[in-house]
Amino acid sequence: MAPRSDDEWQPVCRIVELEVDRGVTALVHGQAIAIFRTGDDMVYALGNHDPFARATGGGISKGIVGRRDEVPFVASPAHRHAFDLRSGRCLDDTHVSVPAYAVKVVDGVVMIGHRKVDAA
Template sequence: MAPRSDPVEWAPVCRLAELEIERGAAALVHGQAVALFRTDETTVYALANPDPFDRHQVLAKGIVGVSEGVPFVASPLHKHGFDLRTGQCLDEPHVSVAAYDVQVVEGVVLVGQRKSVAA
């Protein structure tokens, strides 16, 4: 599977095998601190790493889980949950973190642009 041919810049971050399932990892992508989360054999999500409640770079250290079918990470500081698909806070609907497009090509995790926020 080849990367998309649109103008999105896909940054290779790591090999899929380097990410542990249900654990986070921090990376610098396009100059931004990003938290990567591998939830199963092939699925990887990327969110901005800062906790929006205090701006500490900690989301990659959060607890990964699923609640009512929603994959999430709980901040290790304030325990707020964030939807891994969208970055939306599950506890405070007016708060969110940036979510990024992710694809895996030939075993390499690529992070693309920030997802647009649904209105």
């Protein structure tokens, strides 16, 4: 197995720059990524598109962040479908998902890795 290189992790911003329960968009690895910080200082990253929206424009980063039981989610701005912030899976339609990306915080800096591989 080849060793992982540091270029897999792209620094995006400082965690203190992220508003709690609000999304921001960043270009990471050539993709528009929606980044969210929750009240417990967890940071999540999803692909910034709404698969239910027909028109282009505002992405999932403009959605409302909340919780269903213990599942942190963002509700899409267009149709309010909830997407699990950890996996990108739609909580309302299990056949739909958005890409989820690996995230880590190092010395207060949010680092975004590559797309997570779906667990079959």
